[in-house]
Amino acid sequence: MSRFWRRFKRLVPKRKRKKEAIELSLIDLMSMAKPNLESREKILQKLSGLELVNCFQCIKCTSGCTALKLLELKPHEIIKLVNLGFVDELAASDIIWTCVTCLKCLQRCPQRASPYHVIMALRNLAVEREAKVPEGYLKAVSRVLETGLAEGVQDVVSRKMEIFNRENLKLPKIAYPKESFQAAFMKAMEER
Structure with a gap:
């Protein structure tokens, strides 16, 4: 058994009580999974400019990852799983939503196999398949659509x-770019 899979087995959560239900993590999904080469080819077509197959697991992307403590898998292992054909399991997991999109992996990768682009493609695939999107993302998107601002x-x-606010400090109210944002957004959607 390879070092890669032994590592997965150590990460499998153990049950405290038999009656307790545990959430399925990516490791649980992987335990009975078989590679799906069709899904792999779809992702590789979407990422045609990247050289995923050239990734030699140097771990430079993982060593610079801001969200490393949050990730169940490291960025280089995400690339490995995509190359092996476990795209469906990655798209169904919560791991793809923990990336903070700092782009350090993109800058560090000597082989142009950026995990950032892979994670974004997996997120898009998850949304296409109507997978559960974390509530924080949905709130952020609705806030941007309502006000034109991320915060x-x-x-x-x-x-x-x-406690100070703009009114206490006698600052003018902020004009939200709602209309201009919505116009630009609609134009971009029409061009698509």
């Missing part, structure tokens, strides 16, 4: 625990 205006707390 709303927030109150600030001073060291003396005083």
Whole structure:
């Protein structure tokens, strides 16, 4: 058994009680999975400019990963699983939503096999298959569509625990770019 799969077996969660139901992680999904080469080819076609098959597992992408502590798998292992044909399992897992898109893996990869682009393609595939998207992403998208901003205006707390907002500070109200954003968004969707 390869080092890669032994590592997976160590990560499989153990049950505390037999009656307790546990959530299926990617490792659980992988335990009975068989590679799907059709899904692999679809992803490789979408990522035609990348050289996924040239990835020699140097781990430069993983060593610079901002979300390494959050990831169940490391970025280089995501590339490995795609190359092996386990695209469906990755698209069904929550792991693809933990990437913070810092693009360090893109900058570090000597073989142009960026895990960032692979993760984005897997996210798109998950959405196409109507997989469960984390609530935080849905809230962010709806906020952008409603206001045109990724974050709303927030109150600030001073060291003396005083709350300040734009009104207290006599600052003008912020004009949200809602209309201009929606017009640009609709134009982009029509061109698509």
